[in-house]
Amino acid sequence: MIFTIESADQDKYPELFDEMFRMRAEVFSGRLGWDVKVENGREIDRFDAEDPLYLLSLDERSGQLRGAVRLLPTTGPNMLRDVFSVLMPGGTVESPLIWESSRFAVNPQIFEARDRAEVNHMVNGITVELLCGMVEAAQRAGIEHIVSVFDARMARIFRSIDCRFELLGTPVRDREGHDLCWTIRYEC
Template identity: 40%
Template sequence: MKALAVSRQGGEEERRLIHAQHGLRARVFSGRLGWSVTVADGIEADAFDCFSPTYILAVLDTGVLAGCARLLPATGPTMLETVFSQLLPPTGLPAHQGMVESSRFCVDTSITASEPGQTFSEATLTLLAAILEWCLYHHYTQIVTVTDLRFERILSRVGWRFDRLAAPCRIGVTDAIAGILPVDCATFLRLRPQGYRSEILSSCGAA
C-alpha cells in the first residue's frame, strides 16, 4: 500500500483514482453510515470538490483504492463554517494561513481489515500519516476537521491530540464534533505504519 496526493490537474491515473474516491465516499457515507449526502450514479460529491482540493489516497499495490481524504485551505470556504457551523464556538473558526481543513476521510473496510494483533487497519494509519506528511511538506501547522465521537476515540488511541472547538452535537444519525489537530514530525513518525510508502515528499524522512 502507498500514499498519494492527487488533484484534478493530474493525468489519467489521477483522474481514475479521484473518480474511485467519489465512489468510495458514496458507499461509506451514504451506504454504510447513512449520512445525508448527495449521491448520483454511485458517486458522492459536493460543492467543496469544485474548490481545487488535494485528495490524499491510500492505494493497494493492485491499484485499488483503499481510503481517501480531502484537504482544502481553512482560509477559504470550509465545510465547518458553511455546513456544520453549529459545531463552532461563538468566536467562530480560528482560521489562519497555516491551517487546512480535512474532510471526507474514509476507508474501504471490505478490503482493509486489521491484521491479527493490530488495532487499526493499515489504510487508516497510512491515510493519517499521509495527511500529516502532506501538511508538513506544505508548511501547515494545524488541521481542522469535523468527525464523530467514534473517530475522536480512534485519534486518542493512536496518540494524535484532538482539541475540541465546542461540545458535540447530534447531526442526523451522527454525534458530530469539530476540533483541531496539531501538525508535527513526532506525530507523523509515531502514526505511520510499518513499511509506510508514500509519493508525498516529506521533511521527516519518510520512505
C-alpha cells in the same frame, strides 16, 4: 502507499477518482447513512470544486484504493465554516496556515472475507497512514494545523492509535442523530 493529487491533476487519474467518489458514496451514504448527495453511485460535493488536495492510500501491490482524505485551506469555502458552523465556538477558523481535512474514509471493499480482528488492524493501519500523510503534506506546504469535524467513532479510533488531538468545541448531535465533534486540531 500515499498518493497525493491536486484537483488540477484529477483528469490524469479518472479511474482512481471514480473509485474514490464511489467509495465515499458507499461509506458516507451507504454505511453511515449521512444525508449526502449521491449521483450515479458517486458522492461528490461542492467542496470538491474548490481545488482541494487529495491524499489516497493505495495498496502497494495491487494499486487498490484503501482510503482517502481531502484537504482544503480554511481561507476559502470549507465544511467547517459553511456546513458545521454550529460546531465553531467563538467564530470561524481562517488562516493560510490552517487547513481542513474532510471526507476521511477507509474503503469497506478491502474487508471482504476477512475476520474482525484483521479488519480492525487494517483500519488502524490505513488510518495511521492517512494521518501521517496529512501531516507530511502539511509540513511540506508550511501548514501549521489541520482541523476536522469527526463523529464519535473516529475519535475512538484516534484514541486507540494514540493520535493526539485537541478538541475545539463541544460535541453536537446532527439532524441524522450522529454525534459530531468540532474536533481535531493537529500540530503539523
